Amino acid sequence: MKMTQIIKTLSILSIMTLISCSDALEEETFSVLGPTNFYNSAEDAEALLNGVYTASQGYRDISRDYLTINEMTTDILIERGGGINANTQPIEDFIWPTTHPYFDFFWGRYYVAIYRANVTIEQVPNIDMDEERRTQIVAEARFLRAFNYFQLYDLFGPVPLIVTSQTAVTDRPFRSTKEEMLTFMENEFNTVADILPATQEQFGRVTNTAALGFLTKMYLNNRDWQLAADTAQELISLGVHDLFTEGNRTDLFALANEGDNEFIFVAPFPDNPATGLGNTYLSHAAPPGYQFEFPPKVNFAAQFKILSSFIDIFSEEDERLDAFLFEYTNGEGNLVVLGEDDTRSFKYQEDPNGIGDISGNDWPYLRYADILLSRAEALNELQGPNQESIDLINDVRLAAGLMAVSVVEFPSSDSLNDFILEERAKEFHTEGLRRQDLIRHDKFISEAISRGKPAQDFNLLFPIPQSEIDKNQNLMQNDGY
Known part of the structure; x- marks a missing residue:
């Protein structure tokens, strides 16, 4: 059962106080709700x-x-319209x-x-x-x-x-x-x-593998390579998770496969759209006139589009290409071929029970594939190209229908690092991991500049909200803002 299916709206507790004055009758307080007598x-x-x-x-x-x-x-990703x-x-x-x-x-x-x-x-x-x-x-x-x-x-x-x-x-x-x-x-x-525990009865609750997984990512993003490699191995050795291989790689994100043990930690959304909770992604990504298979669905004016240069890094046999929409038939029955920088990611497949902009697609925060590629990257930083890193990379590639690569194809740590970064982009697009990956590989600013953006080194962090600085005189703004 999904976590969100058992979480109901929390009660709002108010502490009632009686205001008295010299001319008013003094009233007796029979009960007051507060931390000392509610949490019991x-x-x-x-x-x-x-x-x-x-x-x-x-x-x-x-x-x-x-x-x-x-x-x-x-x-x-870019966004246009709306x-x-x-x-x-x-x-x-x-x-x-x-x-x-x-x-x-x-x-x-x-x-x-x-x-x-x-x-x-x-x-x-x-x-x-x-x-x-x-x-x-x-x-x-x-x-x-x-x-x-x-x-x-x-x-x-x-x-x-x-x-x-x-x-x-x-x-x-x-x-x-x-x-x-x-x-x-x-x-x-x-x-x-x-x-x-290693597993929970209710999907969406945290486990020890989620703790080890985020510890791995914390070490990795801060370039503590040995601890990242060791913690990833600790998680792998538990034998709780594996890669989804029971169909096309993109089917991992079908609603029927939610709860697959490749997912380590997710934001679970209910299958019942009547709750008002759900993932609105497809309503932002669908192109104009797109005909959803299971109406009624809302198609926002907002347009989440994939850059063509990103699509170009995929090989034709990569099953992960099936996550993208390249053409469609619109409401008038006309075939529309999406052009330059207009491909759409439909990684989160349509929910037949979705209504309006609400779908039951879970949002993945951490997957087992991430742990495998994290250990591969950390080992490469420690040892240079090595067979275990290649084996871990190949586990993910084979799951996507690709051929295995060999350690002899990578003459240096840098060449293998670049390959891992590209594999991560293809595996985790539309999951929100790309920014931290580029930062870790010292390419976030240079990549932005190559796209014509006025990026500077301080853009590795976002600015502290001004509203918070206004409220807290102790809070100092990040450099550059």
Whole structure:
């Protein structure tokens, strides 16, 4: 069962206070809801944790916002048309105002999740309930808190590290150092990896492999190659996950295969569109006049388009090419061939139960293929071209219907690194990983300049939202903004 199918809207609790004056009758307060008398049962503990999941995982426009930030800044994706172009074009053009609403949104959303996690971590240990479940709830909340800091660090660099719910705008701490942020995430992911189970009954809940997976990615993105390689191997050795090979590679993203054990951590969306929750990606990607197979569907004026130069890196036999729409028959029965820089990614296949712009397609944060290629990259950085890296790369290539490559094809570490970076682009397009991959390979700025963008070195990070700096005098802006 998907996590979102059991999470209901959280109750909003208000503490009622009585205002008195010298001439008014004094009223007796019979009950007040608050932290000391509400969080007292196992059901309360589960409700607290569900609130952390709700804030941490999916929301209806996650694909739009996540891809704008992480792929429209790269050599994969552009957006044309629709009202959202006013927000997406400055991101694509590397003109990033500190007042951009997307930066405000991400910052606020992640810190709301962190606050909820802090409340859960503080309150649940005091609840009289099954000890094993209580320990696991706290571990899940700690993972989700670290996950949200992972996201903040990726976008903005070191941020205020808040680990208590008892804080306000006036007493928020200074930005943490890089070392403090990395040490905190490392300790949290390591600790919960020893507590969390390898699998969960409800798909979408965190596991020890999710903790090890994000620890791997944290080490990798910070170029701690040995720890990245070792942690990836620890995850691989558990034998919990494997690659999807039961059909065309693109079928991994069909709704029928949600829950496949290649997915390590996702934002799960409900199969029932009546909930109002869902993935809106296809409504942003469908070209004008496109006829959905399962109407009624909304086709937005926004147009998420794939650059032709990106399509050119695929070989003809690559099954991952099947994720792209190159032509279609419109409502008038005419064949429309999409031209230069107009191909569409339909990686997230159409949901037959979707209504309007809402589909049940899950959003993948981490897959097993990422762990294999992460270890391959880390080993290459440590050893140069080696057989194990090649074997790991070939596992992913063979799953995509491609021929294996040989170690003798790569005369240097740099040549194999370039190959891995390209394999990652083909495997993880439309999943929002390209920006961090290019940054790690020192190509994010140079690639942007080659596309005619006024990118500068400080653009490796986005600006801290000006609204947050206005509220917190301790918060310093990132360099260059």
